[in-house]
Amino acid sequence: MSGSGNWADQAVCAQTDPEIFFPELGGSSARAKRICTTCPVREQCLDWAISLVPLPSEGIWGGMGYRALRKEAARRGRPVPCEACGAMFVLPDPAHPVVYCSARCRAGQRRAQQAAAERRRAATRARKEEAA
């Protein structure tokens, strides 16, 4: 993908359909990841993507999507964004990547997930009652 330095000139994706590297939500990124394994500048691409703040949330970079980039950034001791509040934080133990910066964010996110699940259940109940 694009970036600073001459390594980008050797990027295999620059000679390929860029759409492959930005699959639709739920689409497969397998082809892009396969192409990245053949790229001579994969390491440079990965280093560059991981240096970005925030990390690229879309696309495949150095053979990795967002989740893998996040893990790799954490493994290298780089700050990653909290998935609830967006604050950057360094994981205390990169071997066990957590996605929230604090117990408060984790609890807030859990409550939001429970509320969303309850809304889905209520909508399903309403549809069933309508159909009955």
Ligand code: SF4
């Ligand atoms: S590693 Fe993949 S995304 Fe990065 S420059 Fe090479 S082909 Fe493009």
Ligand SMILES: [Zn+2]
């Ligand atoms: Zn947070």
